[in-house]
Amino acid sequence: SYVLTQPPSISVAPGQTARITCGGDNIGSKSVHWYQRRPGQAPVLVVYDDNQRPSGIPERIFGYNSGTTATLAISRVEAGDEADYYCQVWDKSSDHPVVFGGGAKLTVL
Amino acid sequence: QAHLQEWGEGVLKPSETLSLTCEIYGGSFSGYYWTWLRQPPGKSLEWIVDINDSGISKSNPSLRSRVTISVGPSQNQLFLTLRDVTATDAGLYYCARGRIYHDAWYFDVWGRGIVVSVSS
Numbered sequence: 001s002y003v004l005t006q007p008p009s010i011s012v013a014p015g016q017t018a019r020i021t022c023g024g025d026n027i028g029s030k031s032v033h034w035y036q037r038r039p040g041q042a043p044v045l046v047v048y049d050d051n052q053r054p055s056g057i058p059e060r061i062f063g064y065n066s067g068t069t070a071t072l073a074i075s076r077v078e079a080g081d082e083a084d085y086y087c088q089v090w091d092k093s094s095d096h097p098v099v100f101g102g103g104a105k106l107t108v109l
Numbered sequence: 110q111a112h113l114q115e116w117g118e119g120v121l122k123p124s125e126t127l128s129l130t131c132e133i134y135g136g137s138f139s140g141y142y143w144t145w146l147r148q149p150p151g152k153s154l155e156w157i158v159d160i161n162d163s164g165i166s167k168s169n170p171s172l173r174s175r176v177t178i179s180v181g182p183s184q185n186q187l188f189l190t191l192r193d194v195t196a197t198d199a200g201l202y203y204c205a206r207g208r209i210y211h212d213a214w215y216f217d218v219w220g221r222g223i224v225v226s227v228s229s
Contacts, residue, residue, distance in 0.1 A: 031213035042113075042219040043203070049213045086154055090214035095170050098144075098156035098214065 002091040004101035011107045012077045020104045022070040022087030030089045032070040034063055038083045046085075047072060074106075082108045111136030113204050113220035121227045127194050131187040131204030131220060138162055138184035142207035144216065145178060145189045147225075149200035158189070159207055199227045 005023040012018040022032060034047040045054050047063035050070065060075040074081055087101040117129035129145070144159035158168040158178045166178050177190040187204055202223050205216040 031211070031215075033213065033215035035216070035219075040221075042221045043205075043216075044219070045215060045217050048215045048217070049210060054217065088154075088215065090212075092212070092214075096156070097167075098146075100154040100156075102153045 001094050001096040002089065002099045004087055004089065004099055006087060006101040006104045008102065009105045009107065011109055013109045014077055014079065016077055018074045018077050018081070018106055020072045020085050020106065022101050023068055024089065025068065027068055027070050027089065028066045032063065032065050033088045034072045035086045035088065036083045037086070077108055079108050082106055111206060111218045113206065113218055115202060115204050115220045115223040117223060119223055119225045121194050121225065122229055123195055123227060124193055127191040127198065127225060129189040129202055129223060133185045133187060142209065143180070143187050144205045144207045145202065146205060147200045147202045149197065194227050196227050199225055
Protein backbone atom coordinates (compact mmCIF):
# COMPACT_ATOMS: atom_id res chain seq x y z
CA SER A 1 0.00 0.00 0.00
CA TYR A 2 0.95 3.65 -0.32
CA VAL A 3 3.53 4.93 2.17
CA LEU A 4 3.80 8.41 3.69
CA THR A 5 7.02 9.44 5.42
CA GLN A 6 7.26 12.18 8.05
CA PRO A 7 10.16 13.27 10.24
CA PRO A 8 9.56 12.01 13.80
CA SER A 9 10.25 15.39 15.34
CA ILE A 10 10.85 19.01 14.59
CA SER A 11 11.83 21.86 16.92
CA VAL A 12 11.20 25.54 16.33
CA ALA A 13 11.65 28.68 18.38
CA PRO A 14 8.60 30.83 19.10
CA GLY A 15 7.87 33.31 16.34
CA GLN A 16 9.66 31.26 13.69
CA THR A 17 8.10 29.17 10.91
CA ALA A 18 7.74 25.42 11.31
CA ARG A 19 7.65 23.27 8.20
CA ILE A 20 6.49 19.69 8.58
CA THR A 21 7.00 17.49 5.56
CA CYS A 22 5.19 14.43 4.28
CA GLY A 23 6.89 12.42 1.56
CA GLY A 24 5.29 9.96 -0.82
CA ASP A 25 5.60 8.62 -4.34
CA ASN A 26 4.19 11.33 -6.64
CA ILE A 27 2.27 12.74 -3.68
CA GLY A 28 1.78 15.93 -5.69
CA SER A 29 -0.89 14.08 -7.65
CA LYS A 30 -2.85 13.30 -4.50
CA SER A 31 -4.90 15.38 -2.12
CA VAL A 32 -3.18 15.69 1.27
CA HIS A 33 -4.81 16.42 4.60
CA TRP A 34 -3.24 17.40 7.92
CA TYR A 35 -4.31 16.80 11.52
CA GLN A 36 -3.10 18.35 14.75
CA ARG A 37 -3.31 16.35 17.95
CA ARG A 38 -2.50 18.00 21.24
CA PRO A 39 -1.92 15.67 24.22
CA GLY A 40 -5.18 14.25 25.55
CA GLN A 41 -7.28 15.96 22.91
CA ALA A 42 -9.13 14.86 19.83
CA PRO A 43 -7.27 15.26 16.54
CA VAL A 44 -8.22 18.41 14.65
CA LEU A 45 -8.27 18.81 10.89
CA VAL A 46 -6.11 21.85 10.14
CA VAL A 47 -5.66 21.56 6.34
CA TYR A 48 -7.55 19.53 3.74
CA ASP A 49 -7.11 19.11 0.02
CA ASP A 50 -3.49 20.29 0.15
CA ASN A 51 -4.13 23.90 1.11
CA GLN A 52 -7.69 24.44 2.32
CA ARG A 53 -8.32 25.52 5.89
CA PRO A 54 -11.46 24.54 7.80
CA SER A 55 -13.27 27.39 9.48
CA GLY A 56 -11.58 28.44 12.69
CA ILE A 57 -8.06 27.49 11.60
CA PRO A 58 -5.81 30.59 11.53
CA GLU A 59 -4.22 31.77 8.28
CA ARG A 60 -0.74 31.28 9.71
CA ILE A 61 -1.31 27.51 9.23
CA PHE A 62 -1.12 26.57 5.57
CA GLY A 63 -0.19 23.69 3.32
CA TYR A 64 1.26 23.03 -0.10
CA ASN A 65 2.01 19.97 -2.15
CA SER A 66 4.20 19.26 -5.15
CA GLY A 67 6.27 16.44 -6.58
CA THR A 68 7.19 13.98 -3.86
CA THR A 69 6.63 16.21 -0.81
CA ALA A 70 3.67 17.85 0.88
CA THR A 71 4.34 20.45 3.54
CA LEU A 72 2.41 21.90 6.45
CA ALA A 73 3.77 25.28 7.43
CA ILE A 74 3.01 27.12 10.64
CA SER A 75 4.23 30.70 10.74
CA ARG A 76 4.74 32.76 13.90
CA VAL A 77 4.85 29.58 15.97
CA GLU A 78 3.54 29.80 19.50
CA ALA A 79 3.52 27.46 22.48
CA GLY A 80 0.00 26.29 21.71
CA ASP A 81 1.16 24.82 18.41
CA GLU A 82 3.13 22.15 20.20
CA ALA A 83 1.44 18.91 19.12
CA ASP A 84 1.70 15.85 16.92
CA TYR A 85 0.93 16.46 13.26
CA TYR A 86 -0.22 13.74 10.86
CA CYS A 87 -0.59 13.81 7.10
CA GLN A 88 -3.15 11.60 5.35
CA VAL A 89 -4.13 10.73 1.79
CA TRP A 90 -6.81 8.70 0.09
CA ASP A 91 -5.29 6.00 -2.11
CA LYS A 92 -8.52 5.53 -4.03
CA SER A 93 -7.59 2.45 -6.02
CA SER A 94 -6.19 0.54 -3.08
CA ASP A 95 -7.86 -2.03 -0.86
CA HIS A 96 -6.36 -0.01 1.98
CA PRO A 97 -7.37 3.48 0.85
CA VAL A 98 -6.86 5.58 4.00
CA VAL A 99 -3.16 6.15 4.66
CA PHE A 100 -1.50 8.19 7.40
CA GLY A 101 2.04 9.32 7.84
CA GLY A 102 3.92 8.30 10.94
CA GLY A 103 3.34 11.64 12.61
CA ALA A 104 5.72 14.45 13.53
CA LYS A 105 6.09 15.88 17.01
CA LEU A 106 6.43 19.66 16.92
CA THR A 107 8.30 21.05 19.91
CA VAL A 108 8.30 24.78 20.56
CA LEU A 109 11.62 25.67 22.18
CA GLN B 110 -21.17 21.19 14.79
CA ALA B 111 -20.99 17.45 15.43
CA HIS B 112 -19.32 16.06 18.51
CA LEU B 113 -18.21 12.44 18.93
CA GLN B 114 -17.56 10.50 22.12
CA GLU B 115 -16.26 6.95 22.39
CA TRP B 116 -16.96 4.62 25.26
CA GLY B 117 -16.75 0.92 26.10
CA GLU B 118 -14.85 -1.70 28.00
CA GLY B 119 -11.21 -0.84 27.53
CA VAL B 120 -9.53 -3.69 29.41
CA LEU B 121 -9.56 -7.07 27.71
CA LYS B 122 -7.92 -10.46 27.86
CA PRO B 123 -6.55 -12.19 24.77
CA SER B 124 -9.23 -13.89 22.65
CA GLU B 125 -12.00 -11.67 24.03
CA THR B 126 -14.17 -9.37 21.92
CA LEU B 127 -13.74 -5.61 21.90
CA SER B 128 -17.01 -3.67 21.78
CA LEU B 129 -16.96 0.11 21.49
CA THR B 130 -19.67 2.71 21.02
CA CYS B 131 -19.36 6.16 19.53
CA GLU B 132 -22.07 8.65 20.48
CA ILE B 133 -22.80 11.13 17.69
CA TYR B 134 -24.03 14.49 18.95
CA GLY B 135 -25.29 17.13 16.51
CA GLY B 136 -24.97 17.35 12.76
CA SER B 137 -26.43 15.03 10.15
CA PHE B 138 -25.68 11.35 9.75
CA SER B 139 -26.27 11.43 6.01
CA GLY B 140 -23.55 12.24 3.53
CA TYR B 141 -20.62 11.05 5.62
CA TYR B 142 -18.44 8.02 6.15
CA TRP B 143 -18.44 7.09 9.82
CA THR B 144 -15.12 5.57 10.68
CA TRP B 145 -13.17 3.78 13.38
CA LEU B 146 -9.42 4.29 13.55
CA ARG B 147 -6.78 3.33 16.07
CA GLN B 148 -3.22 4.08 17.09
CA PRO B 149 -1.15 1.28 18.65
CA PRO B 150 1.57 2.43 21.06
CA GLY B 151 4.55 3.81 19.16
CA LYS B 152 2.83 3.53 15.80
CA SER B 153 0.82 5.79 13.56
CA LEU B 154 -2.89 6.10 13.00
CA GLU B 155 -4.55 3.15 11.31
CA TRP B 156 -7.91 3.02 9.52
CA ILE B 157 -10.03 0.11 10.76
CA VAL B 158 -13.45 0.28 9.14
CA ASP B 159 -16.07 2.72 7.93
CA ILE B 160 -19.75 2.80 7.04
CA ASN B 161 -21.82 5.25 5.03
CA ASP B 162 -25.43 6.30 5.31
CA SER B 163 -26.47 3.54 2.91
CA GLY B 164 -25.03 0.94 5.24
CA ILE B 165 -22.13 0.08 2.98
CA SER B 166 -18.97 -0.65 4.91
CA LYS B 167 -15.33 -1.15 4.03
CA SER B 168 -12.58 -2.45 6.27
CA ASN B 169 -8.85 -2.75 6.55
CA PRO B 170 -7.85 -6.02 4.86
CA SER B 171 -5.66 -6.97 7.83
CA LEU B 172 -8.67 -6.79 10.19
CA ARG B 173 -11.52 -7.72 7.87
CA SER B 174 -12.12 -11.21 9.23
CA ARG B 175 -12.50 -9.94 12.81
CA VAL B 176 -14.21 -6.57 12.57
CA THR B 177 -17.83 -5.45 12.37
CA ILE B 178 -19.24 -1.93 12.21
CA SER B 179 -22.88 -1.01 12.67
CA VAL B 180 -25.14 1.95 13.34
CA GLY B 181 -27.85 2.38 15.94
CA PRO B 182 -31.49 2.76 14.84
CA SER B 183 -31.55 6.50 15.52
CA GLN B 184 -28.26 6.99 13.68
CA ASN B 185 -26.70 8.66 16.68
CA GLN B 186 -24.55 5.70 17.70
CA LEU B 187 -21.76 3.92 15.88
CA PHE B 188 -20.57 0.51 17.05
CA LEU B 189 -17.33 -1.38 16.62
CA THR B 190 -16.80 -5.07 17.32
CA LEU B 191 -13.35 -6.64 17.07
CA ARG B 192 -13.22 -10.34 17.82
CA ASP B 193 -10.40 -12.49 19.16
CA VAL B 194 -8.16 -9.63 20.30
CA THR B 195 -4.45 -9.99 20.93
CA ALA B 196 -1.84 -7.67 22.41
CA THR B 197 -1.35 -6.10 18.98
CA ASP B 198 -4.90 -4.75 19.17
CA ALA B 199 -4.05 -2.53 22.14
CA GLY B 200 -4.00 1.20 21.56
CA LEU B 201 -6.04 4.37 21.33
CA TYR B 202 -9.29 3.91 19.39
CA TYR B 203 -11.05 6.81 17.69
CA CYS B 204 -14.29 7.34 15.88
CA ALA B 205 -14.32 10.04 13.22
CA ARG B 206 -16.56 11.54 10.57
CA GLY B 207 -15.24 11.12 7.07
CA ARG B 208 -16.03 13.35 4.12
CA ILE B 209 -15.44 12.85 0.45
CA TYR B 210 -14.71 16.11 -1.33
CA HIS B 211 -13.86 15.94 -5.02
CA ASP B 212 -11.07 13.37 -5.09
CA ALA B 213 -10.26 13.59 -1.40
CA TRP B 214 -11.38 11.70 1.67
CA TYR B 215 -10.61 13.25 5.03
CA PHE B 216 -11.89 13.32 8.61
CA ASP B 217 -13.36 16.59 9.80
CA VAL B 218 -14.60 15.56 13.26
CA TRP B 219 -12.94 13.20 15.72
CA GLY B 220 -13.68 11.87 19.17
CA ARG B 221 -11.11 12.10 21.94
CA GLY B 222 -10.42 8.41 21.74
CA ILE B 223 -10.55 5.55 24.20
CA VAL B 224 -7.63 3.50 25.43
CA VAL B 225 -7.85 -0.25 24.92
CA SER B 226 -5.46 -2.62 26.65
CA VAL B 227 -5.12 -6.36 26.15
CA SER B 228 -3.41 -8.43 28.79
CA SER B 229 -3.76 -11.83 30.36
